[in-house]
């Protein structure tokens with residue numbers, strides 16, 4: 001890593017302390033917070049109301065650019081994937097997804113991932129390490145600046161999903177600190193109800209999240225209706241099998257606000273977990289546990305080394321109808337950014353057809369409808 005303080009990961013109070021340690025008055029800390037989190041600056045040079053001597057000092061002590069963008073890929077559907085590097089040279093990927101109502105940024109919580117879900121390309125990297133709060137926040141700053149222009153507020157706000165590389169609940173402290181920082185009204189002001197975090201099923205953290213007052217929405221990756229199959233597709237199931245996972249989900253549902261729902265994600269793998277019988281098992285499983293959750297069916301995004309094919313649209317439709325007939329709220333997710341390896345399960349630091357990140361490109365507007 002680096003000895004420099006990752007300043008984008010500090011709260012306003014911590015920046016006040018940091019300023020005082022540099023012999024500065026407290027208000028300098030508050031100024032810094034505004035420059036970093038509200039104006040989304042990534043260099044001290046541009047902080048024009050700070051004395052030059054302080055900017056020089058900051059340059060030697062701290063960094064607001066602990067991630068650098070290596071490549072940016074733009075999909076035919078407007079989705080953008082950023083392949084970034086940490087100071088210790090590890091890959092971090094972030095996806096910007098333009099949408100009709102409000103754009104979404106999908107961020108990563110780890111470089112690589114320790115879980116070995118058999119349908120996910122990220123698993124092939126293994127765990128490199130968990131990201132720091134600063135590295136999580138910077139992903140969002142980089143994507144926002146690229147999409148809307150440096151420091152320009154998103155016209156309709158931003159949704160965040162913690163569904164990039166890694167298991168967010170194995171980077172829990174970094175994740176929660178980053179979310180607290182991003183919620184700050186004097187900063188990015190992306191509040192928890194605009195954020196959804198997805199877990200493969202780390203049961204103690206599901207229970208912990210349920211107790212937190214300002215928490216994001218939760219999604220659970222399920223992928224199978226039985227332990228027998230889930231043990232194979234998602235080996236984390238051997239540690240926390242379905243009965244425990246769904247009991248935790250039931251507990252979590254007690255913390256839901258009016259209108260809020262828990263989400264289950266179910267990747268559709270042809271001939272593996274997409275049969276009518278499995279739809280019935282899934283509906284029974286959720287109903288038996290008294291869950292009111294909704295189910296998102298995600299067509300599998302195929303990739304070379306993965307031994308699966310996506311289910312046919314007719315198969316998905318039949319599966320969907322069987323769930324719906326049993327009272328389950330179900331949606332079929334539209335894949336985004338498949339052509340640039342930006343879709344679910346495709347983040348494995350791939351180099352696609354390279355669109356170099358030029359100065360012009362950095363300021364370019366996203367293709368928002």
Ligand code: SAH
Pocket residue numbers: 119120121162163164165166167168198199200219220221222223265266267298299300301302344345346
């Ligand atoms: N580790 C967390 C966060 C990753 S979210 C979790 O498991 O929830 C990534 C989502 O993409 C998960 O719901 C996962 O089931 C899904 N996914 C993984 N590989 C996929 C693939 N090849 N095609 C479609 N969805 C996939």
